[in-house]
Amino acid sequence: MKTNILGLPVKESELLVKELNVLLANFQVYYQNLRGIHWNIRGKRFFDLHVKFEELYTDSQLKIDMIAERVLTIGGTPLHTFEDYIKNNKLTVGKNISNDEKAVQLIVHSLSDLLKIERNILNKSGEINDEGTNSMMSDFIAEQEKTIWMMNAWLEEEL
Numbered sequence: 001m002k003t004n005i006l007g008l009p010v011k012e013s014e015l016l017v018k019e020l021n022v023l024l025a026n027f028q029v030y031y032q033n034l035r036g037i038h039w040n041i042r043g044k045r046f047f048d049l050h051v052k053f054e055e056l057y058t059d060s061q062l063k064i065d066m067i068a069e070r071v072l073t074i075g076g077t078p079l080h081t082f083e084d085y086i087k088n089n090k091l092t093v094g095k096n097i098s099n100d101e102k103a104v105q106l107i108v109h110s111l112s113d114l115l116k117i118e119r120n121i122l123n124k125s126g127e128i129n130d131e132g133t134n135s136m137m138s139d140f141i142a143e144q145e146k147t148i149w150m151m152n153a154w155l156e157e158e159l
Helices: 010-040 046-073 082-088 100-127 131-155
Strands: none
Touching: 010 046, 010 082, 010 100, 046 100, 046 131, 100 131
8 A cells, every 4th residue: 555755545545635725615605695794784683793703704714714724735726716615615605694693503503514514524524534624623523513502592492
């Protein structure tokens, strides 16, 4: 089995790069959704949600960079065009959402879809002992599960 400079199997790392690029594309759509609801939110909860959405899009921007750098670290090239993002997107695209509950529901659904992608990556990276990717996915998953719980509490919905 041929390994790369990190000691990871080359073939499996190439497959992992593809999965990480799917995650990258979906995080870009999530980020843009967050920007849109941040800009367009209206109503009595504007001040609280405007700040919260900014916090979330700032965090997702950092994650986007982390994912792209992980792709580079394991020998790939990160996707970087809107065409690639749209082609690989699995999230609902939010457009002109100004209602607070619809905005929060979009976040919950987006995070749920991101979790599916991340768990898939976690399984594949675990199979090749890629601790760097494992650690990143584990951190993302734990953080996003908590955000889903908080957003559902805000919506007063059960998990």
